[in-house]
Amino acid sequence: MTEQNRPRERVLDAGALRALAHPLRVRLFDLLSQYGAQTASGLATLTGESTGATSYHLRALARHDLIREVEGRGTARERWWERPVGAITLTNPELAETPAGRAVQEAVASETLTLRQQQLMRFVRDGWEEAPDWRDATLIATASARLTSAQMADLSARLQAVIDETTERYRDQTGDDVRVVTMRADVFPLPADGVAS
Structure with a gap:
């Protein structure tokens, strides 16, 4: 699309x-x-x-x-x-x-x-x-990077594009080996001083 x-x-x-x-x-x-x-x-x-x-x-x-x-x-x-x-x-x-x-x-x-x-x-x-067959395909990851707001916006847009493309491609897929998969992308700045308010 x-x-x-x-x-x-x-x-x-x-x-x-x-x-x-x-x-x-x-x-x-x-x-x-x-x-x-x-x-x-x-x-x-x-x-x-x-x-x-x-x-x-x-x-x-x-x-x-x-x-x-x-x-x-x-x-x-x-x-x-x-x-x-x-x-x-x-x-x-x-x-x-x-x-x-x-x-x-x-x-x-x-x-x-x-x-x-x-x-x-x-x-x-x-x-x-x-779901042991799905174990190796699972990704639960956390990472940190030092980014500007523009770089974070670029990262967010690229992640959203991958999610959108995948969702659109497989939206109506059916079959015995098909399951609903949830996708999360958590991208946000941490507090500047390292302390959550």
């Missing part, structure tokens, strides 16, 4: 961020992003919540176009939901100018990152035995 054809990253407005600022909604959005279309009852099984709760929160996400009903699939009683293809950003520069805007962005980002960390820690705890 060329840069011209790639869907633009959606910057979530205040309403969409507020709709997402609920732990169960973040989890439902994440499951639809990672595993594809699901029903409310299927998501209830995955989350341990009631079908009524998942249905309610799915409709709230749909009102802000964060997810949509899958056309031509399901019945009036069993609706299928999916997350539209395309990147989103959980930060909105305009919202960052107000305390309420910063708070909603922080709530969504915090819940999203908590879920990501839980997934990583579950893999560290159980994944080696559950």
